Structure formats: C-alpha cells, structure tokens
Amino acid sequence: MPIFKKEFFGYFRSPVGYVILAVFHIMVIGLALYSGYYSRGEASLNTLFQPLPWILIVFIPAVGMRLWAEEKRSGSIELLFTLPISPRSAVIAKFLAALAFIGIGLALTLSLAFTTGYLGDPDWGVMFSGYIGALLTASAFLSITAVCSALTKNQVIAFVISVMICLFATLMGSDWLAQFLGSSVPTAALDFLRLMSFEQHFDTMAKGLIDISALSFYITLTIACLGLNLIVIER
Amino acid sequence: MVTVDRLVKDYGTLRAVDHVSFTINKGDILGFLGPNGAGKSTTMKMITGFLTPTSGTATIDGFDVAKDPIEVKKRIGYLPESSAAYPEMTVVEFLTYVAEARGITDKDELNKRLADVIVKCHLDSVKYRSIENLSKGYRQRVGVAQAIIHDPQVLVLDEPTDGLDPNQKHEVRKLIQAMSADKAIILSTHILEEVEAICNRVIIIDQGRVLVDESPAEFKARIPGATIDEVFRDLTKDSALA
Numbered sequence: 001m002p003i004f005k006k007e008f009f010g011y012f013r014s015p016v017g018y019v020i021l022a023v024f025h026i027m028v029i030g031l032a033l034y035s036g037y038y039s040r041g042e043a044s045l046n047t048l049f050q051p052l053p054w055i056l057i058v059f060i061p062a063v064g065m066r067l068w069a070e071e072k073r074s075g076s077i078e079l080l081f082t083l084p085i086s087p088r089s090a091v092i093a094k095f096l097a098a099l100a101f102i103g104i105g106l107a108l109t110l111s112l113a114f115t116t117g118y119l120g121d122p123d124w125g126v127m128f129s130g131y132i133g134a135l136l137t138a139s140a141f142l143s144i145t146a147v148c149s150a151l152t153k154n155q156v157i158a159f160v161i162s163v164m165i166c167l168f169a170t171l172m173g174s175d176w177l178a179q180f181l182g183s184s185v186p187t188a189a190l191d192f193l194r195l196m197s198f199e200q201h202f203d204t205m206a207k208g209l210i211d212i213s214a215l216s217f218y219i220t221l222t223i224a225c226l227g228l229n230l231i232v233i234e235r
Numbered sequence: 236m237v238t239v240d241r242l243v244k245d246y247g248t249l250r251a252v253d254h255v256s257f258t259i260n261k262g263d264i265l266g267f268l269g270p271n272g273a274g275k276s277t278t279m280k281m282i283t284g285f286l287t288p289t290s291g292t293a294t295i296d297g298f299d300v301a302k303d304p305i306e307v308k309k310r311i312g313y314l315p316e317s318s319a320a321y322p323e324m325t326v327v328e329f330l331t332y333v334a335e336a337r338g339i340t341d342k343d344e345l346n347k348r349l350a351d352v353i354v355k356c357h358l359d360s361v362k363y364r365s366i367e368n369l370s371k372g373y374r375q376r377v378g379v380a381q382a383i384i385h386d387p388q389v390l391v392l393d394e395p396t397d398g399l400d401p402n403q404k405h406e407v408r409k410l411i412q413a414m415s416a417d418k419a420i421i422l423s424t425h426i427l428e429e430v431e432a433i434c435n436r437v438i439i440i441d442q443g444r445v446l447v448d449e450s451p452a453e454f455k456a457r458i459p460g461a462t463i464d465e466v467f468r469d470l471t472k473d474s475a476l477a
Binding site for chain 2: 001002003005006010013014074075076077078079081082083084085086
C-alpha cells in the first residue's frame with residue numbers, strides 16, 4: 001500500500017504525469033472528433049474506441065516505462081528490497097498504481113461519453129463494455145511494459161521495446177495482415193493469429209460483447225506478464 | 236544478534252566475498268574496513284537481504300535471511316552506499332513512505348518517529364525541500380534518518396560519513412555512538428580514525444577475505460608505534476600493488 005501511494009502520487013510530483021495525460025486526452029478526443037464523431041450522426045463512442053488500441057500502444061509504455069527502470073538506475077531498488085515488503089507485493093503495487101493513473105486518463109475521456117448522452121440516446125451498456133475492454137487492453141499492455149522496464153536501467157529502451165511488442169501483438173490479428181498473408185497461409189493459422197491479437201478482442205468488447213475468450217485472453221496475459229516481472233526482479 | 240557464517244558471493248568466476256564469518260552482539264559497533272572492491276558492500280547487501288549469498292548464511296536475531304527475509308528486513312535499518320532516495324520527494328514525504336512501508340501506520344506514532352529522526356539527523360531546516368535539491372551532506376543524513384526511523388535492532392551503514400564535512404562527520408559519529416547501547420551496528424568506512432573513534436571491533440576485508448578481526452587497540456598494537464593508517468596499508472599492500 002505505501003508503494004502504491006508512492007508510485008501513484010509520483011506521477012504528479014513532476015510535470016511528466018500531467019504532460020502524458022494531456023497528450024493522451026488530446027489524441028483520443030481529437031482522433032474521435034476527426035474520424036467523424038459528429039458527421040456519422042450516431043450516438044456512440046465508436047470513433048473513440050476504434051483508434052484507441054493504437055493510442056494505448058504508445059500511451060501505456062510511456063506511463064509504465066519508469067516503474068522499475070528508474071529504481072534500478074537511481075539505486076533506490078536497493079532500498080525497496082531491504083524494506084520488509086515481498087517482491088510479489090511490490091510488483092502488484094507498482095502495477096496497480098500505474099493502472100490507476102491510466103484509469104484517470106481513460107476517465108477523462110468520459111467527457112465525450114457524457115456529451116454523447118446529452119446529444120443523443122446512446123447505448124450505455126456498449127460504452128461500458130468498451131471501457132472495460134480499454135482498461136483490460138491497458139492492463140495487458142502495462143504488464144508487458146512492466147517486464148520490459150524490469151529488464152533495463154534505461155527508460156527509453158523500456159519504452160521502445162514495449163511499444164514494439166504491443167504493436168506487434170496488435171498487428172498480429174489485423175485485417176490487413178490477414179489479407180497480406182491470405183492466400184499463402186492456411187486459414188487455421190490466421191484464426192490462431194486472430195485469437196492472440198489485441199485488436200480483435202478489443203473490437204468485440206467495443207461492440208458491447210463481454211465474451212469469455214476476450215476476458216480470459218487479457219487476464220491470462222496480464223497475470224503471466226506480472227509473473228514474468230516477478231521472476232526478472234527476483235533473479 | 237548478527238551471525239554471519241562462511242558467507243560466499245560469486246559473480247561469474249569472480250569471488251567477491253570469500254567465506255566471511257563473524258558474530259556481533261547488542262552494544263557492538265563493528266567497523267568494516269578494506270580497499271575499494273574488497274567486498275564490504277557486497278557482504279552488507281547479503282546481510283540485509285538485497286543479494287542472495289552463493290553459499291553460507293547470515294542470521295539476524297535467529298532468523299536466516301535466506302529463509303525469512305521479511306523478518307530479517309524488519310529488524311535491520313540499512314543505509315545503502317548510494318544513499319538511495321527518490322529525488323522528487325520531499326524529505327518528509329520520503330521518510331513517511333519508508334516509515335509506512337516499515338509498518339508504522341498509526342498517525343501519532345508516525346509523527347513521533349518523524350519528529351524524532353528529524354531532530355536526531357538535524358533535518359529540520361530542509362524537511363519540506365525536495366531531496367534532489369539537497370546537498371550531499373543533507374542527503375546522507377536523510378539516508379541515516381530513513382535507516383533509524385523504525386528503531387531497528389541492527390543497523391547496517393554503508394559509508395555513513397561519506398561526503399560529509401568534518402563537523403557533520405562528528406555529528407553522525409556521535410549519533411551512531413549514542414544509539415549503540417541497544418543496537419548491533421555494522422558500518423563500513425575508508426576512514427581509519429573513524430574506527431578508532433567509535434568502533435569496538437574492526438574487521439579488515441581484502442579481496443573478499445577477512446584479514447583481521449579484533450579490537451581497534453589490538454589492531455593498532457600490531458606494529459608498535461605505527462599509526463592505524465600504516466598498519467592498514469601494511470596489511471592490504473598486496474592488493475594495492477595488484
């Protein structure tokens with residue numbers, strides 16, 4: 001708990017946290033409006049959710065890159081692991097603190113949801129499932145970033161590698177990759193790629209379907225990465 | 236209270252600590268001496284549970300650091316060599332974080348401990364400043380304050396007077412001595428006069444091995460008439476040449 005507090009408020013001790021939040025907000029809302037929020041005439045957040053995974057690919061590593069890399073660089077990791085705290089609770093506390101910060105970022109975009117509610121009569125259930133999907137995608141990306149951050153002293157390296165992994169994992173199931181590989185790869189392999197892809201699962205959630213396969217995909221991946229994080233930290 | 240038994244640490248093929256053993260009790264101040272890279276810090280890091288020994292054991296108050304790391308960590312206050320802290324936190328924020336992480340959650344108790352270490356380490360004038368804006372001397376004292384905030388039975392201080400001016404050095408030494416009655420203290424240092432001034436036991440370690448384990452008086456008597464510096468140079472000259 002003290003670690004959670006320290007990490008969470010740590011984002012607000014320097015301008016970095018505010019800058020990240022502002023950039024995220026402008027990108028999400030800007031893209032949603034740009035891609036036809038008004039002109040489509042739909043009372044939905046589709047234009048917000050469609051580009052969201054791509055923004056998260058950059059936003060989440062930016063939030064999570066410092067989690068361990070900074071402690072290793074400054075040597076404060078020595079202090080952390082001579083406190084009577086188990087490595088497991090440290091891993092979880094840091095993860096939850098960053099996730100709470102991301103939660104604030106996502107919550108700020110609710111402004112658009114309220115606008116939608118004011119302008120029309122949206123399906124709140126679909127929006128809710130979309131936000132759950134966004135939060136789950138964020139936690140999976142964050143756990144990937146946490147592992148990368150634990151592997152290096154350098155935040156920039158942690159950032160770049162996490163972005164690459166998240167990007168790859170999202171692209172894996174995208175439609176254009178399917179078209180590109182279409183004729184040369186058996187359908188079963190394409191289905192498998194889709195099953196492992198972020199984009200497909202998130203699309204399902206954004207359409208209002210909270211399905212078990214998507215949920216278990218995100219949760220399994222998050223827990224697996226946090227387990228890996230623990231192993232890296234304890235080595 | 237602290238028992239170190241044949242502690243070994245290997246980094247690849249390099250043996251950083253080679254079968255170090257000693258025991259210290261309440262009231263002891265052990266001075267850990269040796270050239271740079273002798274294995275002082277590595278030994279301390281194994282006692283505090285930050286590094287896992289390759290072989291051997293370190294036991295604090297009956298708890299083996301490898302088996303009950305949390306129990307051991309509760310009983311130790313540790314000042315790392317880098318006086319690691321979080322630069323963007325203020326002194327009070329940082330000390331509060333350490334205290335809470337050490338399980339001091341009761342508000343009154345916490346405030347009492349904070350006030351106590353701030354007085355002891357002379358931090359009153361900087362308590363609301365960010366740690367990154369403090370001088371080396373203040374940072375070092377913040378490190379000492381964080382190590383004693385939970386009133387531990389065992390104190391492990393890696394170069395506690397490093398970077399301090401002579402007055403501050405004197406203050407920190409006084410502080411260490413004042414606390415020694417009910418604690419077992421291990422400190423490492425380059426400064427030999429420090430050992431003479433406050434320690435009742437001196438261990439010289441070189442290339443991972445214990446060369447000397449005796450009282451400062453015995454140590455000084457090794458070469459009659461020589462200063463403690465000369466005895467030290469004589470003992471460690473092999474590695475200085477290497």
